[in-house]
Amino acid sequence: AQSVTQLDSQVPVFEEAPVELRCNYSSSVSVYLFWYVQYPNQGLQLLLKYLSGSTLVKGINGFEAEFNKSQTSFHLRKPSVHISDTAEYFCALISSGSARQLTFGSGTQLTVLP
Template sequence: AQSVTQLDSQVPVFEEAPVELRCNYSSSVSVYLFWYVQYPNQGLQLLLKYLSGSTLVKGINGFEAEFNKSQTSFHLRKPSVHISDTAEYFCAVSPSGGANNLFFGTGTRLTVIP
């Protein structure tokens, strides 16, 4: 079974400041890792994903994430946030050896303050 923990339900940050959204997972099998973003009144959009290879993954809108197998983490980072980054962010995993069913965390609400 897989589970995802996003410890921070809400993260307020000032515009142009750096941000890190934390994600930890638990799984008995190897997994793929994802970050999705949900803007108000819009569907989920893929930010980035880790399947294999380099543990540092770059995504859209200047976001990046680092896979740390020993700490079972996949934290999302951005060096300088914009007002438009205000949204809900979901970390998700899927078993690497089966169908691509996604298991999501409870989400982190990022609010960028002008």
């Protein structure tokens, strides 16, 4: 069985400061990793994904994430956040050989303060 752990349920940060949202995973097989963002009263939107190749993945809105197989992590980073980045962020994985089903973490609420 696979699982995703998001270590911080809430992350407050000041505008223009850098931020890192942590994600660790557990799986006995190869995984493909994703970060989704959910704005209030909206569905989930894909930020970025790692399927293969370079372990540093760049996504939309200036976000990037690094896949670290040895540490089973896929942390999300942004060098300078904006008020508009305030949202819930979900890390998710798909296990190889599965029916391409996403397993989500419990989410991290990012709040950007003025």
